[in-house]
Amino acid sequence: MEGNLTTAMLLTTGAGLATGIGGLLAIVGRKPGPRFMGFTLGFSAGVMVFVSFVELLGHSIDDVGEPVAYGAFLAGAVAFFLVDLAVPHDCIGHHEHDGVLAGENGHGRGTREGRLMRAGLVTAIGIGIHNFPEGLATFAGSMRGTHLGLVVGGAMALHNIPEGLAVAAPVYAATGSRRKAFGWSLLSGLSEPVGAGLAALVLWPFLTPTVLAIFICAVAGIMVAVAMDELTPAAKEFGSAHAPMLGVLVGMAVMAASVWLLHAHVPAHAH
Amino acid sequence: MDELVPTAKEFGSDHTPILGVIAGMALMAAGLYFLHGHMGG
Numbered sequence: 001m002e003g004n005l006t007t008a009m010l011l012t013t014g015a016g017l018a019t020g021i022g023g024l025l026a027i028v029g030r031k032p033g034p035r036f037m038g039f040t041l042g043f044s045a046g047v048m049v050f051v052s053f054v055e056l057l058g059h060s061i062d063d064v065g066e067p068v069a070y071g072a073f074l075a076g077a078v079a080f081f082l083v084d085l086a087v088p089h090d091c092i093g094h095h096e097h098d099g100v101l102a103g104e105n106g107h108g109r110g111t112r113e114g115r116l117m118r119a120g121l122v123t124a125i126g127i128g129i130h131n132f133p134e135g136l137a138t139f140a141g142s143m144r145g146t147h148l149g150l151v152v153g154g155a156m157a158l159h160n161i162p163e164g165l166a167v168a169a170p171v172y173a174a175t176g177s178r179r180k181a182f183g184w185s186l187l188s189g190l191s192e193p194v195g196a197g198l199a200a201l202v203l204w205p206f207l208t209p210t211v212l213a214i215f216i217c218a219v220a221g222i223m224v225a226v227a228m229d230e231l232t233p234a235a236k237e238f239g240s241a242h243a244p245m246l247g248v249l250v251g252m253a254v255m256a257a258s259v260w261l262l263h264a265h266v267p268a269h270a271h
Numbered sequence: 272m273d274e275l276v277p278t279a280k281e282f283g284s285d286h287t288p289i290l291g292v293i294a295g296m297a298l299m300a301a302g303l304y305f306l307h308g309h310m311g312g
Contacts (some may be wrong), residue, residue: 070300
């Protein structure tokens with residue numbers, strides 16, 4: 001191996017923390033209005049759905065076959081449903097704050113904020129899990145050589161910016177706190193260096209491609225369920241008729257461009 | 272995403288819409304699997 005451990009860890013950490021740039025994009029400027037929030041939540045949903053079906057499920061089908069991939073995907077969605085049943089909707093993130101974040105509909109703010117907070121946290125966890133193998137990929141690429149590490153790390157960093165935005169938008173909408181929104185977006189990216197660190201230390205022999213593919217399918221199922229059950233309805237509740245769908249389309253387009261760039265510039269074995 | 276899920280949510284039941292989404296996806300997954308299985312795809 002040409003690369004060294006320090007370079008690999010630095011590149012992986014830099015790529016992972018790019019989610020913070022996405023988080024910053026969600027919180028800069030003045031307090032966002034309902035149209036902006038509808039758009040960014042729709043954007044988050046678009047990112048989640050596109051990544052899940054195209055990047056996660058699509059590639060995993062090649063590795064484990066349709067029945068296993070579909071089964072793991074649906075198991076992830078059902079797991080989200082069971083958690084949804086078990087966790088009372090009003091008990092999380094019931095914050096009182098003023099300003100335009102309340103949206104135009106006005107009613108059911110506590111419930112909506114709870115759902116948004118949960119959506120943000122589940123998105124952060126989902127993206128964190130999704131970033132874990134990306135950390136492994138960046139680490140593996142960097143250990144093969146610094147040039148490949150830079151290419152893989154750069155592509156992963158670009159890929160992580162909209163993901164950070166997807167985490168920060170619902171957290172910001174739920175809490176009105178820039179610090180929390182930015183912090184969670186940053187935290188979701190930390191799983192990349194954690195993934196790399198664990199890979200370097202212990203997990204490498206146990207993470208077979210099959211295990212990883214099944215795990216990724218389940219994550220895809222969770223992310224689609226979050227987008228459908230939490231993000232899209234919450235985006236619609238902000239009152240703007242067309243901003244959420246525009247956000248969904250832009251989110252999908254940005255992720256399509258990001259995935260295409262990743263595939264075009266990074267060798268297939270590195271992602 | 273723009274019409275059906277938010278409309279389903281408006282009917283008041285918190286959990287039924289996502290259960291419907293999962294059932295719909297399961298049905299399509301089975302459909303795709305059988306389609307590819309019988310067409311050699």
